[in-house]
Amino acid sequence: MRGMIKLNQLSIRRGVRLLFAAASLTIHPKQKVGLTGANGTGKSSLFALFRGELQSDVGSVSIPQAWVIAHVAQETPATDLAAIEYVLQGDADYTDLQQQLAGAEAAHDGDLQSVLHDELAAIDGYTARSRAGRLLHGLGFTAGQELLAVNSFSGGWRMRLNLAQALMCRSDLLLLDEPTNHLDLEAVYWLEDWLRSYQGTLMLISHDRDFLDRVVTHIVHIEQQGVKSYTGNYSAFEIARAEHLANQQAAHKKQQREIAHIRSFVTRFKAKATKAKQAQSRVKALERMELIAPAHVDSDFHFSFSPPARLTAPLLTLDKVAVGYDDKPLLSGIKLSLAPGDRIGLLGPNGAGKSTLIKLIAGELAHLQGKRREAKDIRIAYFAQHQLDQLYPEDSPVRHLQRLDRQASESDLRDFLGGFGFKGDDALAPVGPFSGGEKARLVLALLVYQKPALLLLDEPTNHLDLEMRLALTMALQDFEGALVVVSHDRHLLRTVADDLWLVSEGAVKQFDGDLDDYRQWLMNKDKSVKSISESNGSNTKKDDRRASAEARKKLQPLRNSVKKAEQQMESLQTKLDRVEASLADNSLYEDSEKEKLKTILAEQAGLKVELEQVELAWFEASESLEIAQRESV
Numbered sequence: 001m002r003g004m005i006k007l008n009q010l011s012i013r014r015g016v017r018l019l020f021a022a023a024s025l026t027i028h029p030k031q032k033v034g035l036t037g038a039n040g041t042g043k044s045s046l047f048a049l050f051r052g053e054l055q056s057d058v059g060s061v062s063i064p065q066a067w068v069i070a071h072v073a074q075e076t077p078a079t080d081l082a083a084i085e086y087v088l089q090g091d092a093d094y095t096d097l098q099q100q101l102a103g104a105e106a107a108h109d110g111d112l113q114s115v116l117h118d119e120l121a122a123i124d125g126y127t128a129r130s131r132a133g134r135l136l137h138g139l140g141f142t143a144g145q146e147l148l149a150v151n152s153f154s155g156g157w158r159m160r161l162n163l164a165q166a167l168m169c170r171s172d173l174l175l176l177d178e179p180t181n182h183l184d185l186e187a188v189y190w191l192e193d194w195l196r197s198y199q200g201t202l203m204l205i206s207h208d209r210d211f212l213d214r215v216v217t218h219i220v221h222i223e224q225q226g227v228k229s230y231t232g233n234y235s236a237f238e239i240a241r242a243e244h245l246a247n248q249q250a251a252h253k254k255q256q257r258e259i260a261h262i263r264s265f266v267t268r269f270k271a272k273a274t275k276a277k278q279a280q281s282r283v284k285a286l287e288r289m290e291l292i293a294p295a296h297v298d299s300d301f302h303f304s305f306s307p308p309a310r311l312t313a314p315l316l317t318l319d320k321v322a323v324g325y326d327d328k329p330l331l332s333g334i335k336l337s338l339a340p341g342d343r344i345g346l347l348g349p350n351g352a353g354k355s356t357l358i359k360l361i362a363g364e365l366a367h368l369q370g371k372r373r374e375a376k377d378i379r380i381a382y383f384a385q386h387q388l389d390q391l392y393p394e395d396s397p398v399r400h401l402q403r404l405d406r407q408a409s410e411s412d413l414r415d416f417l418g419g420f421g422f423k424g425d426d427a428l429a430p431v432g433p434f435s436g437g438e439k440a441r442l443v444l445a446l447l448v449y450q451k452p453a454l455l456l457l458d459e460p461t462n463h464l465d466l467e468m469r470l471a472l473t474m475a476l477q478d479f480e481g482a483l484v485v486v487s488h489d490r491h492l493l494r495t496v497a498d499d500l501w502l503v504s505e506g507a508v509k510q511f512d513g514d515l516d517d518y519r520q521w522l523m524n525k526d527k528s529v530k531s532i533s534e535s536n537g538s539n540t541k542k543d544d545r546r547a548s549a550e551a552r553k554k555l556q557p558l559r560n561s562v563k564k565a566e567q568q569m570e571s572l573q574t575k576l577d578r579v580e581a582s583l584a585d586n587s588l589y590e591d592s593e594k595e596k597l598k599t600i601l602a603e604q605a606g607l608k609v610e611l612e613q614v615e616l617a618w619f620e621a622s623e624s625l626e627i628a629q630r631e632s633v
């Protein structure tokens with residue numbers, strides 16, 4: 001593989017906004033590059049440029065013409081193709097040769113078949129199916145799921161299929177934009193190892209600093225319409241940037257305040273930390289933050305939690321609780337007591353029940369057995385991905401806060417929202433067009449404003465950039481209530497959790513160790529599964545097909561529920577769009593039309609409530625389907 005990627009005096013505009021101005025950069029073959037910079041600086045636009053989907057306004061970009069470029073598709077076709085067949089399509093040469101071979105066999109052309117078999121051997125085509133199987137296994141799919149249709153999987157699992165398809169491509173350049181967003185820790189660990197051994201050139205957009213640290217050899221940082229390359233991983237880049245900022249007097253003063261602030265955390269937690277490995281890991285992570293915080297003093301995000309409105313101990317207890325769906329327990333025998341100051345990180349593979357446990361604690365899911373006791377008048381704040389879709393699209397961030405506090409002044413609310421990056425007109429703009437990251441920041445702002453005693457975070461960082469993740473990490477250090485968090489962001493877990501609990505095989509228990517021990521536990525578990533699989537090698541493809549058919553039959557009612565909810569949402573949205581379009585008629589706002597306007601507004605409000613209820617039913621049905629898919633194989 002020869003040649004390199006070169007940006008030469010590159011300038012790009014998106015609309016009226018200038019993203020790059022005379023930017024130059026060279027990326028050499030086989031480099032593993034992390035692309036960083038604030039949201040909106042042009043990271044995804046640069047990827048679009050590499051894929052030929054965007055043209056430069058001035059300057060040029062050159063990529064060796066012979067290079068094969070792979071990237072993760074953002075959409076998944078609603079196909080009934082088996083998962084493994086879908087992944088195999090990522091190897092275009094293999095797919096093309098297979099099609100040619102099928103034609104040659106149909107034509108009984110023995111000579112052509114011989115040539116094509118040689119070509120398949122030359123590209124290692126006879127191992128393609130096993131390579132695809134290994135990719136699926138690494139990303140969390142079981143053997144039986146390989147045969148399930150692509151359209152039987154939920155959105156998150158379809159994105160894993162798209163990732164597997166991209167990795168299947170024998171590419172020279174691999175472009176990955178937030179590849180860990182839909183993965184659990186087990187799959188993140190596997191992907192790290194796969195990318196470290198990847199033989200091509202890698203360009204990676206990620207807001208997971210641990211992932212960047214373990215994978216990349218260079219950082220390309222986008223800032224002030226330019227690009228700058230740094231040798232080393234993300235931690236090395238942070239130190240280099242901190243030194244650069246320290247040369248600026250104003251930044252240096254901020255750095256010293258930030259260092260002193262974090263040092264107070266370290267001193268405090270050193271004094272209270274137990275000998276438990278995770279608590280000690282947290283102290284070490286906080287000490288490391290003294291080094292990296294100075295690289296982020298110019299961040300737009302700074303906020304803190306006010307003392308909870310009411311604190312009491314215990315805040316919540318679970319006594320021999322079972323929880324699940326359709327009267328079938330997913331988790332049983334749960335014993336847990338949460339008091340102010342408790343900081344728990346939940347571990348376990350996707351589908352094991354982490355989100356189910358958090359919903360139980362939040363009171364959004366009823367328990368099947370045992371007792372759940374909640375302290376009187378405490379506030380529980382719960383962050384989950386579906387809440388991003390429950391914001392009011394036509395309302396501004398300020399209006400969302402006014403729903404919580406009608407007495408607060410607009411200026412106070414705007415000051416508060418400024419710490420979450422909503423400044424100027426952004427605080428008054430409708431949230432409908434907001435990005436996923438902006439919506440996630442707003443949901444967090446709403447939770448922080450409520451002064452909770454118990455904070456439940458289910459993958460809070462999925463849409464957040466590095467700066468906002470750091471701000472959240474910092475704010476959680478001073479949080480006085482109890483915290484339970486699910487996250488594949490190991491930096492967040494290391495810096496905010498004193499205890500780790502493992503959700504696995506229907507049980508919830510304290511994990512005796514830290515995240516490094518958890519990684520080893522996963523490796524040992526994987527070896528055990530492989531050993532059992534090898535000892536049962538007599539299982540035939542016919543058995544797999546039969547099991548797959550039974551699984552599909554079992555899952556059909558759940559799929560029907562999801563489909564029914566999707567149809568209801570579509571119908572309600574159509575009605576709501578029609579009603580809201582009628583509100584654009586200026587004559588409605590004349591005095592003579594007051595009653596008609598009142599009727600239409602009431603209809604709009606009713607449709608919104610109904611749509612919200614159906615969306616919640618769709619989310620719960622989708623989650624039940626995802627859990628059942630994992631349990632059925």
